[in-house]
Amino acid sequence: MLPFFKELGDTVLARWKRENFSLAKFPEIARSALDKNPPASRVDLSALMRDFLLEEDQPFQTDSDFGEPEIVAYSHPRFYIQLLFWMDGTTAIHQHEFSGAFHVMHGASIHAHYGFEKAQSITPYLRVGDVRLKEIKLLESGSTVPITSGQDDIHSLFHLDSPSVTVVVRTQHDPGTGPQFNYLPPHIAIDPHFSDKLTMRRKQLLEVLEQAEDTGYAELVTEMIADLDFERGFSVLHHSMAYLQQIEQWKPVLHVFEKKHGAIAAGVASTLKEEVRRSIIKSWRSTIIEPEHRFFLALLMNAPTRADLLSLVKQRFPRKEPIAIVLRWLEELTEISDEGVTILDSTFPEALEVESEAQRDLFLAACRYFMKPGKTLPAALRNLAATDIKQLRNAFAESSLSLLTV
Numbered sequence: 001m002l003p004f005f006k007e008l009g010d011t012v013l014a015r016w017k018r019e020n021f022s023l024a025k026f027p028e029i030a031r032s033a034l035d036k037n038p039p040a041s042r043v044d045l046s047a048l049m050r051d052f053l054l055e056e057d058q059p060f061q062t063d064s065d066f067g068e069p070e071i072v073a074y075s076h077p078r079f080y081i082q083l084l085f086w087m088d089g090t091t092a093i094h095q096h097e098f099s100g101a102f103h104v105m106h107g108a109s110i111h112a113h114y115g116f117e118k119a120q121s122i123t124p125y126l127r128v129g130d131v132r133l134k135e136i137k138l139l140e141s142g143s144t145v146p147i148t149s150g151q152d153d154i155h156s157l158f159h160l161d162s163p164s165v166t167v168v169v170r171t172q173h174d175p176g177t178g179p180q181f182n183y184l185p186p187h188i189a190i191d192p193h194f195s196d197k198l199t200m201r202r203k204q205l206l207e208v209l210e211q212a213e214d215t216g217y218a219e220l221v222t223e224m225i226a227d228l229d230f231e232r233g234f235s236v237l238h239h240s241m242a243y244l245q246q247i248e249q250w251k252p253v254l255h256v257f258e259k260k261h262g263a264i265a266a267g268v269a270s271t272l273k274e275e276v277r278r279s280i281i282k283s284w285r286s287t288i289i290e291p292e293h294r295f296f297l298a299l300l301m302n303a304p305t306r307a308d309l310l311s312l313v314k315q316r317f318p319r320k321e322p323i324a325i326v327l328r329w330l331e332e333l334t335e336i337s338d339e340g341v342t343i344l345d346s347t348f349p350e351a352l353e354v355e356s357e358a359q360r361d362l363f364l365a366a367c368r369y370f371m372k373p374g375k376t377l378p379a380a381l382r383n384l385a386a387t388d389i390k391q392l393r394n395a396f397a398e399s400s401l402s403l404l405t406v
Helices: 001-018 026-036 046-054 196-213 217-227 230-246 252-266 266-287 291-302 307-316 322-332 354-371 388-397
Strands: 070-075 079-085 092-097 098-108 110-124 128-139 144-147 150-159 166-169 183-184 188-189 333-338 340-343
Touching: 026 098, 026 144, 046 092, 110 230, 110 266, 110 291, 128 252, 128 307, 150 291, 166 196, 183 266, 183 322, 196 217, 196 230, 196 388, 217 230, 217 252, 230 252, 230 266, 252 266, 266 291, 291 307, 291 322, 307 322, 322 333, 322 354, 333 354, 340 354, 354 388
Parallel strands: none
Antiparallel strands: 070 079, 079 166, 092 150, 092 183, 098 144, 098 166, 110 128, 110 150, 128 188, 183 188, 333 340
8 A cells, every 4th residue: 555544544543642542532633644644635546546456565455345445545453544435325324433534535525414313212223313414515625524433423425526535544443332323314313234134034025026016015014014113114114115105005004104103203204205315316326427416416415405505506616606507507407308308306297288399498497487586477487377387396396406496
């Protein structure tokens, strides 16, 4: 591995040793070392990859599947330095069982920091509460952020460039800070490493019934939900939601779950709806590669309000009008096919009797108006009935663009 990381690791080790390996002081030691000797300006990415591919003398590598891939650049019994490459991936909202600091070496990311309020443990592996966004900011190349283990540091990263590379200086493990929960906003926390093999096999068997289009699928899931505890019932609901919606049986099954579990189930419907929305946005990363468009996806996923989204656009493009930039992105992301006109997952309403050649411009005009409504309708919308405008508004409100238009 490059001598740079040996130097960086030895510096961290010497400073931490002077502090008697205090876990509380390690995040600041790691952050300070990364800021004083930043990989973003000191490490050539091509040289690093060449070294790792051709040189045999490398630190011990883990079997971790976190990162695309993860490379260990320095290893010590108490801590190590990892490089995380990201192509299409984005992290879940999560906490850590380790501490340290991370540094954006290549690319840029949207970093969102959360709190988990009114937490209630249902089992050791599942909690309910309120996932609240505390801060969202753009991390440019060269940015360094400390990591504190446990529930006080819940965050997510949406990587904007492909590849993005993050350098993490981290402890091996901080005792007593687990489980390393993932958070599903707005109300659920789960331990992603907990393995319930019976439930796993049951979900696999449900997939068999789904693919066979078994007419008894909804009835079987309903019976399961009526009998299962909250944790297993939630897992089955999460797994079955898409197909139950497809066969128009979602609401009855959800009602059975909510009736069985009462108040603690109140946030499940909104949590699963948000999971679908976030999954749709994540799926676009494999096909949308233009950096500005990936930035837009990150904002749609993480910004809590339209004002926050536009503020982040202004931060990255300070000399341009944020709404004009967003409208340009929407125009660039508009697609026309035999099925109609779409902007990401927002589709021009089929019920509107508008010539196909005019649908694109009308859809964009409607989006522009809903984003920045005036006292009078723009010319493109004046010939539409109020019900037509409502249908256009609903097309955006029921999509991932709802943040912009409601």
